[in-house]
Amino acid sequence: MTSTQRPPADDRAEAESAQAAALHTGTSNLRTLVTRNVRQSGIYVAFVVIVALFAILTDGVLLSPGNITNIVLQYSYILVLAIGMVIVIIAGHIDLSVGSVVALTGAVSAVLVIQQGYAWWIGIVAALLVGVAVGAWQGFWVAYVGIPAFIVTLAGMLLFRGLTLQVLDNISLSPFPSEYQRVASGFLNGLFGGQGYDAFTLFIGAFAVAGYAVSGFRTRVARIRYRQPVESFPLFVARVLAVGAVIMYFAWQLAHARGLPIVLIILGVLVITYAVVTKRTVFGRQVYAIGGNLSAALLSGVRVRTVNFWIFVNMGFLSAVAGVIYSSRSNGAQPAAGTMFELDAIAAAFIGGAAVTGGVGTVVGAMVGGLIMAVMSNGMQLMGVDQSVQSVVKGLVLMLAVAFDIWNKRRGGAAR
Amino acid sequence: MSDTILEMRGITKTFPGVTALRDVSLVVRRGEIHAICGENGAGKSTLMKVLSGVHPAGSYDGDIVLGGEPARFHGIRDSEAVGVVIIHQELALVPHLSVAENVFLGNERRGRGGLIDWNRANAEAAALLASVGLDENPVTPVAQLGVGKQQLVEIAKALSKEVRLLILDEPTAALNDTDSAHLLDLLRRLRDRGITCILISHKLGEVTSIADAITVLRDGRTVETLRTSDGEATQERIIRGMVGRDLESFYPDRVSAPGEEVLRLEDWTVWHPSQDRKVVDGVSLAVRAGEVVGIAGLMGAGRTELAMSVFGRSYGRDVSGRLYVRGREVRARSVSEAIGNGIAYATEDRKKYGLNLIEDVRRNVSAAALRKLASRGWVDGNEEIRVAEESRSYLGIRAPSVMTSVGTLSGGNQQKVVLAKWLFADPDVLILDEPTRGIDVGAKYEIYTIINRLVAAGKGVLVISSELPELLGVCDRIYTLAAGRLTGELPVGAATQENLMALMTKEGAA
Numbered sequence: 001m002t003s004t005q006r007p008p009a010d011d012r013a014e015a016e017s018a019q020a021a022a023l024h025t026g027t028s029n030l031r032t033l034v035t036r037n038v039r040q041s042g043i044y045v046a047f048v049v050i051v052a053l054f055a056i057l058t059d060g061v062l063l064s065p066g067n068i069t070n071i072v073l074q075y076s077y078i079l080v081l082a083i084g085m086v087i088v089i090i091a092g093h094i095d096l097s098v099g100s101v102v103a104l105t106g107a108v109s110a111v112l113v114i115q116q117g118y119a120w121w122i123g124i125v126a127a128l129l130v131g132v133a134v135g136a137w138q139g140f141w142v143a144y145v146g147i148p149a150f151i152v153t154l155a156g157m158l159l160f161r162g163l164t165l166q167v168l169d170n171i172s173l174s175p176f177p178s179e180y181q182r183v184a185s186g187f188l189n190g191l192f193g194g195q196g197y198d199a200f201t202l203f204i205g206a207f208a209v210a211g212y213a214v215s216g217f218r219t220r221v222a223r224i225r226y227r228q229p230v231e232s233f234p235l236f237v238a239r240v241l242a243v244g245a246v247i248m249y250f251a252w253q254l255a256h257a258r259g260l261p262i263v264l265i266i267l268g269v270l271v272i273t274y275a276v277v278t279k280r281t282v283f284g285r286q287v288y289a290i291g292g293n294l295s296a297a298l299l300s301g302v303r304v305r306t307v308n309f310w311i312f313v314n315m316g317f318l319s320a321v322a323g324v325i326y327s328s329r330s331n332g333a334q335p336a337a338g339t340m341f342e343l344d345a346i347a348a349a350f351i352g353g354a355a356v357t358g359g360v361g362t363v364v365g366a367m368v369g370g371l372i373m374a375v376m377s378n379g380m381q382l383m384g385v386d387q388s389v390q391s392v393v394k395g396l397v398l399m400l401a402v403a404f405d406i407w408n409k410r411r412g413g414a415a416r
Numbered sequence: 417m418s419d420t421i422l423e424m425r426g427i428t429k430t431f432p433g434v435t436a437l438r439d440v441s442l443v444v445r446r447g448e449i450h451a452i453c454g455e456n457g458a459g460k461s462t463l464m465k466v467l468s469g470v471h472p473a474g475s476y477d478g479d480i481v482l483g484g485e486p487a488r489f490h491g492i493r494d495s496e497a498v499g500v501v502i503i504h505q506e507l508a509l510v511p512h513l514s515v516a517e518n519v520f521l522g523n524e525r526r527g528r529g530g531l532i533d534w535n536r537a538n539a540e541a542a543a544l545l546a547s548v549g550l551d552e553n554p555v556t557p558v559a560q561l562g563v564g565k566q567q568l569v570e571i572a573k574a575l576s577k578e579v580r581l582l583i584l585d586e587p588t589a590a591l592n593d594t595d596s597a598h599l600l601d602l603l604r605r606l607r608d609r610g611i612t613c614i615l616i617s618h619k620l621g622e623v624t625s626i627a628d629a630i631t632v633l634r635d636g637r638t639v640e641t642l643r644t645s646d647g648e649a650t651q652e653r654i655i656r657g658m659v660g661r662d663l664e665s666f667y668p669d670r671v672s673a674p675g676e677e678v679l680r681l682e683d684w685t686v687w688h689p690s691q692d693r694k695v696v697d698g699v700s701l702a703v704r705a706g707e708v709v710g711i712a713g714l715m716g717a718g719r720t721e722l723a724m725s726v727f728g729r730s731y732g733r734d735v736s737g738r739l740y741v742r743g744r745e746v747r748a749r750s751v752s753e754a755i756g757n758g759i760a761y762a763t764e765d766r767k768k769y770g771l772n773l774i775e776d777v778r779r780n781v782s783a784a785a786l787r788k789l790a791s792r793g794w795v796d797g798n799e800e801i802r803v804a805e806e807s808r809s810y811l812g813i814r815a816p817s818v819m820t821s822v823g824t825l826s827g828g829n830q831q832k833v834v835l836a837k838w839l840f841a842d843p844d845v846l847i848l849d850e851p852t853r854g855i856d857v858g859a860k861y862e863i864y865t866i867i868n869r870l871v872a873a874g875k876g877v878l879v880i881s882s883e884l885p886e887l888l889g890v891c892d893r894i895y896t897l898a899a900g901r902l903t904g905e906l907p908v909g910a911a912t913q914e915n916l917m918a919l920m921t922k923e924g925a926a
Contacts, residue, residue: 222798223798223801225798226798226802226805227805228801228817228819229819279797280794280795280797281790281793281794282786282787282790282793282794283793285779285782285786285795286786288772288779289772289775289783292772292774292775293769293771293773295768295769296768296769296770296771296772297772297783298730298751299727299730299751299769299770300751300784301728301750301752301754301756301784302751302752302783303750303752355774359774359775360774
């Protein structure tokens with residue numbers, strides 16, 4: 001088989017015809033497109049419904065500029081954790097220790113910056129290094145010793161919580177210098193001026209929309225060149241317009257509040273990076289292969305141990321990022337910081353379509369899952385719903401999301 | 417002594433799409449050792465599952481008469497209640513429980529208040545162990561015993577149930593020669609105590625030496641029942657009965673033109689990962705470019721173990737011996753090293769070990785050689801699609817698109833995806849383990865055609881198969897394996913099902 005031969009890349013005519021074709025080829029059969037991605041699209045539909053529901057229940061307060069900004073600031077660290085967690089879950093593991101790691105990394109940073117008086121960035125670097133070291137520790141036990149991640153990270157949950165208490169000597173530390181606080185509470189505002197709104201935020205929003213449209217079109221052209229099915233052109237345009245409208249609305253609301261939160265930039269960079277890493281790199285694909293069928297991955301030459309190790313190192317790194325953001329937002333370090341964060345991150349991944357058995361899930365899905373949790377918590381807080389009821393509702397939503405996943409899979413199996 | 421304890425009449429058992437047993441009859445006399453012989457898939461195990469109630473009454477046609485009474489079992493408890501006990505090839509012992517606990521599992525010796533009377537249980541277990549010649553303390557955990565002794569514990573367990581008819585499925589397959597001899601001795605003693613035995617075995621030497629009668633099955637039918645007392649139960653006769661069918665002519669023609677040697681094994685020895693025995697013992701073989709070489713062997717002969725140990729030591733421990741690819745000695749200590757050195761291995765169980773069923777055709781095809789599609793760790797998704805499309809048309813994979821999940825494909829098409837994966841890795845030698853298991857006749861022909869195209873392109877192919885006609889149909893040369901040792905090598909012109917079977921059932925071969 002002459003499989004290494006590339007398609008005629010210098011064939012300009014073909015490339016141009018593919019571009020021309022991109023404008024009118026494709027299927028407009030919405031049903032096949034939706035059913036093909038029912039697991040993913042179900043989440044988006046649920047998200048829209050939940051946002052609409054709480055927007056109505058809170059008389060529009062949910063979508064007010066100030067509140068949207070609040071949601072971003074309040075849940076950013078959970079979303080950062082969910083990025084790492086969904087990768088762990090896709091590979092068929094779990095990580096129960098992230099809450100403790102958030103506390104430990106924040107504590108290390110606080111001790112260095114607040115107690116010892118080092119520069120703010122030294123605290124951040126130290127926190128990230130501690131996170132990576134924690135990840136390497138857990139990755140070693142999971143990957144090379146073969147202890148189930150559930151046990152390793154359960155032990156880690158206790159271990160790193162204990163170390164946090166040791167590092168902090170059982171007391172809270174605060175406050176951080178203002179540079180450190182800006183990580184989670186700072187805004188980029190007024191760079192391009194604007195009257196009553198921040199033009200820079202709108203510019204970034206427009207830039208994101210343009211990027212989405214261009215990369216979507218390029219994917220479409222490439223797919224047509226490789227004779228793959230694509231959606232019809234009007235449908236493509238409708239999708240870009242819908243996503244663009246949502247982004248621009250979001251940017252508009254932020255621009256009317258305090259501008260672009262720095263933490264949103266961090267989150268955006270991480271989401272895009274990890275979405276691409278999971279989809280487009282050898283590493284990302286091997287994560288899916290391990291979770292989908294461990295034996296088949298082993299017998300296909302995947303270095304399962306190495307991949308598992310780096311999955312946990314990465315989780316440790318992202319926990320540290322979340323630790324920095326959280327300590328910055330709370331302006332200090334507390335012994336009990338980050339308690340239950342692991343559960344929110346795990347819930348975000350599962351609500352976002354990750355499969356309990358591994359092999360399935362996406363970073364973007366986990367983000368939407370995390371936002372569903374965020375909007376629900378925020379909406380219920382705005383409505384003054386009791387904490388106990390909030391907990392019940394979130395528990396039920398998680399249950400239903402996984403039930404939907406299993407039901408969906410069983411239906412898929414029956415169709416075979 | 418010569419009255420009938422068991423008569424099975426006209427047993428027919430069908431599974432969806434397959435008839436496993438067709439009008440099978442079996443008559444077993446009281447107090448005899450009755451052996452059942454047949455190739456893999458001939459229906460031996462299915463017949464025993466019908467007898468023991470694993471396949472409940474009503475799921476098959478035909479009658480079972482046990483000790484003069486018609487028997488209709490709805491589960492294994494029913495059959496055990498009347499003294500029919502089956503000991504499966506895979507031992508059903510709980511490793512961390514003691515010998516006594518295992519012996520009385522599900523049949524506990526209760527004392528006052530429904531609590532287990534351990535003194536009584538241990539004492540009775542000790543007596544049972546003595547009767548099977550096992551000198552072990554009943555409180556020893558089973559995991560501390562070797563396989564041979566575990567087998568004896570199983571028999572003690574059967575005796576505790578007041579067994580009348582004991583069924584042993586391949587009891588000596590995992591045993592070494594000493595343990596086998598010991599076990600066969602025990603069977604003779606049990607016979608003297610009036611216990612009837614049905615013995616399923618691939619080892620014909622063992623069968624002819626111990627059995628009073630031998631029933632041969634082939635393709636789900638009874639061929640004949642031979643009695644040792646009549647002197648007609650020779651190994652040759654049994655083999656003829658086991659394989660006596662026509663070689664179907666659905667193998668595509670191929671001109672054989674072997675070239676240079678692509679794979680060579682010297683003195684390859686592999687130990688069982690947890691037991692103290694050699695699974696592959698001093699095997700030397702060679703495969704040349706443009707050649708299809710077969711490995712014939714019955715279950716437990718070490719075929720898959722041999723292949724997997726070659727493929728980056730995926731099986732076994734203390735692997736020793738030398739491995740050459742294209743004349744160069746290679747040390748393939750991991751699967752990725754094996755692939756890098758030009759070895760590919762398509763497993764016998766594609767769903768469990770070969771494919772990621774929740775992923776699509778595209779991602780399965782690229783799985784073994786993803787790096788060929790990547791530069792600096794970034795996968796070219798469009799190239800991946802092109803490669804998958806190319807394999808789809810080259811191998812004739814019938815899937816709506818390369819984005820179709822492989823879990824939805826038929827067995828034959830799944831197997832083609834497995835082949836596509838290994839073709840994309842571009843190996844020098846391809847080891848195919850049961851390449852046509854569980855796929856229909858038409859797809860088999862296509863798989864054979866693909867094999868032919870591979871060797872025409874200069875690759876060496878090693879085929880492991882339980883189906884002798886398949887090996888005779890596609891191979892240039894066939895090695896036979898028995899109990900981990902090579903017992904013969906025949907060019908296809910000189911090979912027949914009979915002489916292969918004789919080599920495959922040879923014991924203690926040097």
